[in-house]
Amino acid sequence: MNKIVPYLIILNHCTEAIELYVKAFSAEIKIKQKYSETEYEVSQNYKNSIAHAEIICNEFH
Helix, strand or coil: CCCCCCCCCCCCCHHHHHHHHHHHCCEEEEEEEEHHHCCCCCCHHHCCCEEEEEEEECCCC
């Protein structure tokens, strides 16, 4: 069976969006990586922002 794998780019409030999707879709967080944990060079303001996240929606998996 083919799966749909959406890829979202969220510029602001990413942490809140992830929490919403986890709750709304009975999902679990597989990966959540901050910019400070990557090789990307970003300003200090963005060090704690989410660079990449992956959630698994159990209802659809």
